[in-house]
Amino acid sequence: VGRARLMSGRVWYQHPTQCWALGSVAEAQGTTVLVRDADTAEMTELPLEDPKSGEASTHPCDPSHMENLPDIAMMNNLHPAPLLHLLRRRYLEDQIYTFTGEILISINPYMDIEGLYDIPDMEAGDVGEFFLSQRIPHVFTVAERAYKAMRTNPLRKNQSLIVSGESGAGKTEACKRIMQFLAFLSEGYSSRHDDRAAASGAGAASATATATAAAAAQATSNIEQRVLDCNPFLEAFGNAMTLRNNNSSRFGKFIKIEYSRGAIVGARMRHYLLEKARVVSPQSGERNYHIFYQLCRGADPATRAALGLDSAPERFRYLGSGGTTTIPGVDDAAEFEEVVAALTDVGIPAGTQASMWRTVAAITHLGDVDFVPGSVAESSAIADAAVVERVARLLGAADVASKLVTREVRARTETVTVRLTPAQAREARDALAKAAYDRLFSWLIRQANRCLESDHHSSAFIGILDIFGFEIFDVNSFEQLCINYANEKLQNLFNHHIFVMEQSQYASEGVDVTSIEFINNQPCVDLIERKPAGILPMLDDVCRQATRSMNDDKFKTRLDQAHKGTHRFYGSTRQHNEFVVAHFAGDVHYRVDGFIGKNNDSLTQDLRESMQSADDPFVRLLFCDDPAAAC
Ligand SMILES: Nc1ncnc2c1ncn2[C@@H]1O[C@H](COP(=O)(O)OP(=O)(O)O)[C@@H](O)[C@H]1O
Numbered sequence: 001v002g003r004a005r006l007m008s009g010r011v012w013y014q015h016p017t018q019c020w021a022l023g024s025v026a027e028a029q030g031t032t033v034l035v036r037d038a039d040t041a042e043m044t045e046l047p048l049e050d051p052k053s054g055e056a057s058t059h060p061c062d063p064s065h066m067e068n069l070p071d072i073a074m075m076n077n078l079h080p081a082p083l084l085h086l087l088r089r090r091y092l093e094d095q096i097y098t099f100t101g102e103i104l105i106s107i108n109p110y111m112d113i114e115g116l117y118d119i120p121d122m123e124a125g126d127v128g129e130f131f132l133s134q135r136i137p138h139v140f141t142v143a144e145r146a147y148k149a150m151r152t153n154p155l156r157k158n159q160s161l162i163v164s165g166e167s168g169a170g171k172t173e174a175c176k177r178i179m180q181f182l183a184f185l186s187e188g189y190s191s192r193h194d195d196r197a198a199a200s201g202a203g204a205a206s207a208t209a210t211a212t213a214a215a216a217a218q219a220t221s222n223i224e225q226r227v228l229d230c231n232p233f234l235e236a237f238g239n240a241m242t243l244r245n246n247n248s249s250r251f252g253k254f255i256k257i258e259y260s261r262g263a264i265v266g267a268r269m270r271h272y273l274l275e276k277a278r279v280v281s282p283q284s285g286e287r288n289y290h291i292f293y294q295l296c297r298g299a300d301p302a303t304r305a306a307l308g309l310d311s312a313p314e315r316f317r318y319l320g321s322g323g324t325t326t327i328p329g330v331d332d333a334a335e336f337e338e339v340v341a342a343l344t345d346v347g348i349p350a351g352t353q354a355s356m357w358r359t360v361a362a363i364t365h366l367g368d369v370d371f372v373p374g375s376v377a378e379s380s381a382i383a384d385a386a387v388v389e390r391v392a393r394l395l396g397a398a399d400v401a402s403k404l405v406t407r408e409v410r411a412r413t414e415t416v417t418v419r420l421t422p423a424q425a426r427e428a429r430d431a432l433a434k435a436a437y438d439r440l441f442s443w444l445i446r447q448a449n450r451c452l453e454s455d456h457h458s459s460a461f462i463g464i465l466d467i468f469g470f471e472i473f474d475v476n477s478f479e480q481l482c483i484n485y486a487n488e489k490l491q492n493l494f495n496h497h498i499f500v501m502e503q504s505q506y507a508s509e510g511v512d513v514t515s516i517e518f519i520n521n522q523p524c525v526d527l528i529e530r531k532p533a534g535i536l537p538m539l540d541d542v543c544r545q546a547t548r549s550m551n552d553d554k555f556k557t558r559l560d561q562a563h564k565g566t567h568r569f570y571g572s573t574r575q576h577n578e579f580v581v582a583h584f585a586g587d588v589h590y591r592v593d594g595f596i597g598k599n600n601d602s603l604t605q606d607l608r609e610s611m612q613s614a615d616d617p618f619v620r621l622l623f624c625d626d627p628a629a630a631c
């Protein structure tokens with residue numbers, strides 16, 4: 001920054017508590033600058049450059065910085081300071097959306113903003129042109145753009161909307177709004193075609209057209225309703241209360257909305273990486289999945305008794321170990337009723353629902369199965385036979401008790417029964433709980449898809465990706481590493497798409513652009529995933545070795561040896577058992593305790609076979625090798 005220019009007007013300066021604030025330079029001497037705050041007139045002395053980042057501590061304020069721009073791309077002399085201030089000013093006026101070129105930025109208002117999602121009367125205008133033509137920063141505009149491109153652009157028929165941001169940012173909410181608006185556009189399309197067909201006379205052809213449009217309109221409202229119908233049970237089984245969000249999605253979801261011409265004819269859902277570790281060890285201050293608490297509190301007394309459950313879920317180790325079982329303002333019993341209604345609506349019969357509850361209850365009781373050293377060295381015995389008997393009864397698998405404490409090793413000619421130590425038996429128990437829950441969730445997604453699919457042929461889709469957001473807690477574990485890895489990969493894809501591909505396109509068209517600088521996160525992706533020394537391959541390797549002398553600390557030592565000194569990885573100065581990864585969204589301290597156990601969800605073959613031959617057909621279905629074919 002030239003000194004004369006610096007002295008001439010207002011500047012953004014690095015504020016000790018507010019990140020960036022507006023002020024004016026009172027004095028610039030040598031390597032320091034004295035700034036007077038625009039609001040408080042307080043004086044702050046700063047080095048000309050931030051000693052750590054080398055960034056200038058002040059940035060000239062341009063008149064465009066003070067305008068209420070709907071698109072950051074319209075700003076001159078762009079810098080993080082005016083960008084953040086613009087977002088803040090807009091947020092304070094309930095304008096939570098701002099464009100930056102094609103990308104929409106959204107800030108979670110944590111309250112309902114009146115009228116924000118009202119759909120205006122668009123009948124006069126063309127469907128798919130309303131928000132877009134005015135470039136209103138809004139999720140509806142993004143949805144409209146995708147819809148229009150799908151309808152009109154022959155090269156880019158299929159569209160996808162990617163919603164990203166940290167946990168609690170409002171991604172899932174945004175996806176719901178997008179879907180709602182797409183359903184509206186689809187209905188508008190259908191009714192317009194309806195009108196035209198009616199207006200063109202009563203010939204046989206137009207009668208057919210009317211019938212088709214009416215069927216499509218019917219399909220749309222059904223699909224929207226059906227997607228909504230699935231929400232209560234998908235959230236009950238896939239969401240949990242975390243430190244960031246009382247209703248945090250713990251799985252990634254990609255919904256494909258299928259179109260025939262302009263009308264929705266069906267939908268398909270795919271899920272990614274349900275956070276299984278939560279089933280057996282919710283973190284401190286968090287809950288397990290909602291459904292466990294809903295079932296305990298919401299089931300009628302007779303069902304509760306038959307399942308051996310209690311209206312005080314904290315009595316069960318898996319449900320109480322996070323230290324909290326209630327969510328302020330949420331009535332688990334009432335939510336349970338909604339879940340049952342939703343399951344019934346999508347056609348899951350009462351008998352199947354009863355099987356689902358038995359499985360959920362069995363998982364709950366599994367957490368209370370514990371082991372003591374057995375009579376023979378290196379073996380274990382079940383501490384309380386009554387608990388495991390309950391699990392066996394609920395699953396219809398009488399041999400579960402013996403399969404939890406032993407493992408059969410099949411050699412070529414004989415089978416040897418190996419006893420498990422109490423620690424190994426606990427691992428086997430947790431693996432069974434996680435597998436059962438994960439399979440139950442996948443089964444639910446299949447039921448949702450069954451109810452969303454249609455007989456109509458679809459010609460294009462609009463996809464909506466809603467993944468679990470980036471997480472930085474005080475204490476971060478294996479779950480956060482997985483979630484943050486997924487976000488790091490998504491960021492990588494985004495960088496590649498926006499920067500690398502655009503630039504290569506300019507180059508191929510002979511346009512001379514100075515290369516755009518961006519922070520490439522590939523080194524961080526490599527640090528996590530690259531074989532053999534990446535964090536995850538190394539963890540897999542350690543888990544495979546499964547020697548009794550291997551533990552989390554030794555895993556950490558191996559990581560240190562492989563990565564110390566690389567700038568994306570460093571040892572924590574806070575705790576000896578933590579390592580730090582410098583992610584694109586910030587540095588995260590990961591505590592290594594439990595990494596091996598959490599990554600080790602290898603269900604023993606014996607337990608799997610025990611489930612595959614259970615008396616309960618529902619349990620057999622969950623564990624069959626090709627579940628998609630079986631239901
Ligand atoms: N646009 C919005 N308007 C009002 N409240 C919102 C909005 N977006 C999010 N919220 C609130 O924030 C909470 C967390 O949002 P959610 O979409 O679940 O976050 P994420 O999926 O990013 O973790 C929601 O339960 C809701 O209370």
Ligand SMILES: [Mg+2]
Pocket residue numbers: 171172173248249466467468
């Ligand atoms: Mg979410």
